[in-house]
Amino acid sequence: MGEFGVTSEVGELRTVLLHRPGTELARLTETNRDQLLFDVVPSLERMRDEHDAFVGVLSDRGAEVLLLGELLPQTIAHSGAARIQGISAAVSERRLGPRLAAEVSAYLRALAPDDLANVLIAGLEFGELPSGIGRSAMSLVRFMHAPTDFVVDPLPNLMFTRDSSFWVGERFAITRLAFAARGRETSLTDLVFAHHPRFLGTRRAYESRTAPVEGGDVLLLAPGVVAVGVGERTTPAGVEALARSLFRDELAHTVLAVGIAQSRAYMHLGTMATMVDTDAIVMNPQVRRAPTFTVSRVPGGDPDVLTVTGPGEFADVAASAMGEARLRVIETALDPSAGDLPVYGADGSNTLAVAPGIVVAYAHATETNRRLRAAGIEVIEIEGGELGTGRGGPRCLACPIARAELPG
Template sequence: MESHGVDSEVGRLKTVMLHRPGPELKRLTPRNNDRLLFDGIPWVSRAQDEHDAFAAALRDRGVEVLYLTELLVEALDSDIARNLAITTALSGLHLGDTLRAYLAGALHDASPAELASYLTAGIRNDEVGGGHGLVTSLLAHDDFLIDPLPNLLFTRDSSVWIRDRVAITSLAMPARARETQLTELIYTEHPRFRDVPEGTRKIHGWHFEHVEGGDVLLMAPGVIAVGVGERTTPAGVERLARQVFHAGLAHTVLAVPIAQERATMHLDTVCTMVDTDKIVMYPNVADSLRAYAVTVGEVGESPADLQLDVASAEPFLVAAAKAMHIDTLHQIDTGLDPVTAEREQWDDGNNTLAIAPRVAVAYERNDETNARLEAAGIEVVRIAGSELGSGRGGPRCMSCPVSREPLN
């Protein structure tokens, strides 16, 4: 039986979940890419080649690679999973009863692989054949009845392992809401997770306040930093903190406000851990980044009964080092000057994936940041990302660690 669990950002990576770019990216057009949160139209075959090289680099280091779509297909063998997936996919108010009933029948008749494709790549109006009522007659032929999910590429956001629990997140943007529902089906119905002794115990959930995985950094065993900005709300941090404290998964949660901007949509676009005491960080915000340390005052029978103590804001690096019980959290800057730093931060220079202490995967194009990492004793595993980066995400964004070796 496979073991699952993660207690840090840098313990040796054993198992990771990825999503290979698929037909959902071919649904992007200049008219819908903004709504679907992409800054451009990726060259899909090149993006697939880049992603295959990323997966190969992980396997070369002994990492087991799981693919989200393969897990989803296998989970959809379950009638419970099929019914839930179809119900949530057809819950939009834009369909109407006639079209919804037709689509429900068609989806129930699909094989698990076909259903997974419909759920991830979407269904256009002109693909249902017409003749299914007023709504389909009035919609444009290329309107989506079920939207595609191009951001599935970024598996980091829809779930986060915290020790032996998996947090099902709540994604803020409407274009991504169904991603976390599909991820929950995998953790609930796939045999790999369903049949773990005593079951996989989940925390949080897509129906709770917004928390996205890109904002959650496991700084050290027992210390979790959570960015609060465009995607994760203060209420989401509070809910998550109550749950991890009640479950004994952490002793400190650092709430870290970040600018509500596209360039800093998640905390991991600003900084990522590359060693137990080293972090690569965007220098243009390093001096202003603050953190509120949250701990438990009085315990209670349920998460809602906990009293949370919130300390005054401190510089992030100071607050993190205190919580981690180390003297200094060493900062490695992105780039060498403010302009280069801004360019390489936009190109996900901070968004590294540690596969072991002092070993990190990074986009090859961020030359100066990678050079600074190497000067600090970090081995950099370079991958191409000219097409993968069009959705604003780097190696960390594209990976959900399922299992790491514990640091202690």
């Protein structure tokens, strides 16, 4: 592969995209936190400290860490098209009306790249607009909104960079997020991969504009084998569309559709199960037997014609697809007293591999981390008391862009 490419969840991590929590999280209040998918209003200072420590761990292990908050203004400065596309995705004529939307767009077009990037991430309140906008046009929308109402919504979940995109082979996939509070995140990731000079020449694997597929549901179990969770965030139609795209571009030969509960506690397949070695997976025991369908194409046939078999149990179907006699399954602890089920729901199964057999995990998942070590997995612990308030672990926080290919 070239500079970028990912064919597994466990190959040595070389380059990864993260987003340092910023002003967008300061927008969270007790009134809007549930709508913005947070259980509590976190401490931004402590969250940043935890995230900085996470970055330090990855850097110390030799990974290059790219930060979305730095790449976005660079992209806007480099590309006029990126500027226009970012503003178009952020300013809703349906919400603001045509005249106010036009005035807000003109205001944003005049901002410096750093300032525009901040608005696209952290949002914009009516009280932060210049006083003249919407006044001369007598905008009812401007008059009837409170100063703290949002002209552009903030994106407090942007730190979970795995959800809005993922890489498969040498290509990037832009997903479609199921909830309105997160929908615009994909537009920012798309801008960076499509227009930043660092990614010049990279190609898309997939772009969902219809049925939802979230990156947190996508596991690259082995080269050519992709598992996708079907639950609260990703639909069966989304898996079909993704499978057809991967087959057409010969990026995968098998896609597994794993049925998980339609529940926020489950959220993503990657929340409930992550690869920790080439033949080992840590998972919530309730997912081990999840009904799993195998989607494939007829060899040499039309990639748009799918063959579907199953269902079988997830752990068994995954092992067969990967060419393994069986997977080493390390089950997470479910006893809250063991520290694996804090109020935020992070239960230890959401780990990020930095190399085969070496993972980053939240320190509060004490019993699961003990089980991982007993199975021969090296566990690098990070604090996640504040990061976990958005219900995401180390894997959710990181979008691998380059991993070493596995031998063989």
